Amino acid sequence: NAGVTQTPKFQVLKTGQSMTLQCAQDMNHEYMSWYRQDPGMGLRLIHYSVGAGITDQGEVPNGYNVSRSTTEDFPLRLLSAAPSQTSVYFCASSYSRGEIYGYTFGSGTRLTVV
């Protein structure tokens, strides 16, 4: 099993550019979510999905867009990159039935916006 795969691992964007961070899981998890990690802030929830076709906002959704057309994939789109979006982004997935080992994180994407 690959688990949760995030691509790319590193990215540098110019202000105003758009891009998509990819996230794929092969564990048939119903739930997927995106977090960002900033120094001294811990991880904060951006968007989440409870199943294909269903998404909702987390704590810090502004400037990001998501869609969930399949169970496996949950891409995060930056519409117009800003320096404030410089961060490390983590995708995570979990089962819906609450198994304690259901949370799996990807290895992260380090994004720099200049």
Add this chain to the structure above:
Amino acid sequence: AQKITQTQPGMFVQEKEAVTLDCTYDTSDQSYGLFWYKQPSSGEMIFLIYQGSYDEQNATEGRYSLNFQKARKSANLVISASQLGDSAMYFCAMTQGGSNYKLTFGKGTLLTVNP
């Protein structure tokens, strides 16, 4: 709204000694889950231990144990017999709103194990 507080930005411990990392939480939910994750310098998030709010016994996983005091709303992580490889950032987290798919994280504690 849920809140996780980790009051120790950094901790030092000697190799082979035990260390306790503090975590307090605030929630109005009756059912919730508490997690500890380890983040080494390589950046990945590694699940360590889980405690459910209705679990009567403290969770243990090898050298890790969770000291769960529900009335005090604390969920401290105890690492016994520290190893150099334990040097990392440690995050406490809890489920939001009774769901399994949203986590609230603390700001983390950077643990350094000295030889």
